[in-house]
Amino acid sequence: MSNASNIQKLFNSPLVCVNVGPKLFGEALEKQNVKVVQVDWKPVAGGDKKMQELLNELGGF
Amino acid sequence: MDSLASLSMMTVLMDQEGIQNAYAGMASKTTKNIIAELGLMTAEIEQAREEDLVISARAQSREVFDRALEEIDKIDDQFQGTKFQTFNTIDSAVATVPEANICSISVPGEYACEVTKHALNQGLHCVVFSANVPLEKEREMKELAKQKGLLCMGPDCGVANINGAAFVLSSINNRGPFGIVGASGCGIQHVAAMLHEMGSGVTQTIGTGGKDLTQVVGGISFLMGIDALENNPDTKYIILISRKPDEKVLDKIIQRIKGCKKPVIACLMGADEDKVRTSGAIWAENLDMCGVEALKIIKKEYTFESEALLDQWAEEAVRGMCPEQKYVRGVFAGGTYCDEAMKTMQEVIGGIHSNCPLRPELMLENSYVSVGNTVIDSGEEEFTLGKPHPALDPNVRLPLIEKEGDDPQTAVILLDLILCPPEHIDPAGVTIKAIKAATDKACARGGKIAVVASVLGTDADFQNANLQREELCNAGVYVCKTNRQAAKLAAKIVKLRNGEQNI
Numbered sequence: 001m002s003n004a005s006n007i008q009k010l011f012n013s014p015l016v017c018v019n020v021g022p023k024l025f026g027e028a029l030e031k032q033n034v035k036v037v038q039v040d041w042k043p044v045a046g047g048d049k050k051m052q053e054l055l056n057e058l059g060g061f
Numbered sequence: 062m063d064s065l066a067s068l069s070m071m072t073v074l075m076d077q078e079g080i081q082n083a084y085a086g087m088a089s090k091t092t093k094n095i096i097a098e099l100g101l102m103t104a105e106i107e108q109a110r111e112e113d114l115v116i117s118a119r120a121q122s123r124e125v126f127d128r129a130l131e132e133i134d135k136i137d138d139q140f141q142g143t144k145f146q147t148f149n150t151i152d153s154a155v156a157t158v159p160e161a162n163i164c165s166i167s168v169p170g171e172y173a174c175e176v177t178k179h180a181l182n183q184g185l186h187c188v189v190f191s192a193n194v195p196l197e198k199e200r201e202m203k204e205l206a207k208q209k210g211l212l213c214m215g216p217d218c219g220v221a222n223i224n225g226a227a228f229v230l231s232s233i234n235n236r237g238p239f240g241i242v243g244a245s246g247c248g249i250q251h252v253a254a255m256l257h258e259m260g261s262g263v264t265q266t267i268g269t270g271g272k273d274l275t276q277v278v279g280g281i282s283f284l285m286g287i288d289a290l291e292n293n294p295d296t297k298y299i300i301l302i303s304r305k306p307d308e309k310v311l312d313k314i315i316q317r318i319k320g321c322k323k324p325v326i327a328c329l330m331g332a333d334e335d336k337v338r339t340s341g342a343i344w345a346e347n348l349d350m351c352g353v354e355a356l357k358i359i360k361k362e363y364t365f366e367s368e369a370l371l372d373q374w375a376e377e378a379v380r381g382m383c384p385e386q387k388y389v390r391g392v393f394a395g396g397t398y399c400d401e402a403m404k405t406m407q408e409v410i411g412g413i414h415s416n417c418p419l420r421p422e423l424m425l426e427n428s429y430v431s432v433g434n435t436v437i438d439s440g441e442e443e444f445t446l447g448k449p450h451p452a453l454d455p456n457v458r459l460p461l462i463e464k465e466g467d468d469p470q471t472a473v474i475l476l477d478l479i480l481c482p483p484e485h486i487d488p489a490g491v492t493i494k495a496i497k498a499a500t501d502k503a504c505a506r507g508g509k510i511a512v513v514a515s516v517l518g519t520d521a522d523f524q525n526a527n528l529q530r531e532e533l534c535n536a537g538v539y540v541c542k543t544n545r546q547a548a549k550l551a552a553k554i555v556k557l558r559n560g561e562q563n564i
Binding site: 008015 | 146154166168227
């Protein structure tokens with residue numbers, strides 16, 4: 001699919017949103033009849049920076 | 062607990078009978094500052110650690126406080142519960158719901174790049190509200206988006222309206238023939254609201270985040286946004302909005318406009334007018350004119366309050382003030398609006414002090430202490446660290462409004478109200494409490510403070526902008542059609558006050 005049509009496809013499709021972060025933003029979208037799924041995001045490795053860097057080098061998180 | 066939960070807590074607290082003043086939030090330095098400002102500091106709160114939740118209130122009795130806590134427990138339960146299908150990772154969400162096509166990301170800035178790249182790699186377009194992302198990281202995520210042909214709106218994107226849905230801090234707008242690309246969320250929302258008010262509307266509004274037009278980021282999302290709207294058959298006209306772009310990026314944008322097949326209205330505030338006009342775009346000097354020029358294309362005329370009416374309001378407003386009342390004090394939720402107000406007022410009353418001043422010598426030494434004519438952006442970090450943005454939580458700036466009433470030199474308080482779907486359902490009602498507290502203090506000194514405001518939003522917003530304006534009017538606030546008009550009125554009031562001083 002060409003790059004331009006990726007965006008046009010979004011404009012022509014019903015929105016289905018993955019909400020990463022505070023639920024209130026997802027709830028606001030749901031009130032507007034957007035389908036929303038929630039990701040309960042937490043910092044990888046409990047926020048341990050060194051461990052994150054290591055995991056990132058091993059293939060991303 | 063996220064900061065949005067503390068927002069609800071404070072709202073619930075303040076709504077309880079017998080609670081005169083209250084604050085809730087994670088015990089950050091900023092929270093402690095605000096609690097101290099409110100006179101609600103205790104030794105226990107001083108000692109609280111950043112991960113502690115503190116709730117402090119001045120209550121008529123212990124019983125009233127306990128009852129308020131019971132109500133708060135209910136809110137806490139509500140935030141713990143979830144009605145969404147919930148996943149631990151973006152990958153698992155997309156694997157289960159393959160029709161997912163967009164991702165709204167509001168994680169701490171230091172994690173935003175990795176999370177966004179992850180979402181892009183899953184084929185999701187992204188709206189990234191997270192702020193404080195280094196420019197190199199921003200470029201990295203936007204280059205990946207470009208490579209994949211996906212929209213990367215943000216970081217620091219508060220406003221995007223896609224397929225009629227208002228993301229993050231956007232207003233809910235009618236759909237219509239205009240597509241907007243903007244590096245100013247407040248700017249996008251302003252122009253879209255003017256279109257809505259006049260019965261027109263938007264196909265899509267693509268926020269890029271305020272840093273997209275820096276040299277480092279190079280306008281990647283801005284240029285992709287123009288492409289997207291040009292290719293979108295429903296978009297008949299394209300509106301471009303930003304604060305001053307980097308010159309090299311501006312050159313790229315001008316070249317792109319030259320090649321654009323659709324009419325373009327450009328509101329690139331601070332850019333050279335002649336240079337922008339060479340692109341063939343219709344020039345709009347400010348946000349108000351951007352709305353006016355766009356509406357002209359579809360043969361609609363937008364009218365503002367006349368100068369005569371503003372003069373009449375100013376004269377009425379100054380009657381009954383004390384001799385020492387001569388300054389404007391602005392407390393803004395929107396950064397672009399803060400800028401616009403300072404630019405508008407300085408033409409009439411000279412330089413304005415601020416935590417985000419137009420000139421470095423006007424920088425406030427302490428953002429909490431106003432000097433002469435002062436306008437503060439309450440969305441800046443010193444006020445929002447660990448707390449929600451004031452456009453989401455009207456409570457954040459209440460102490461800042463209220464304290465201006467303590468200064469006998471305050472003549473006029475200037476405010477903006479910005480509506481958005483996740484916000485409190487009645488920001489005007491919440492703000493009126495602080496307005497009343499401030500004006501009561503001036504009355505007690507035998508004077509009176511004028512309050513001037515504008516409301517950014519539409520009648521489709523859950524709060525209904527018209528009802529919010531009505532509520533403010535009923536509370537004695539001068540409500541202007543736009544922020545620029547409100548700033549003009551405030552400047553007129555200050556000018557009249559200083560005129561009197563010179564007599």
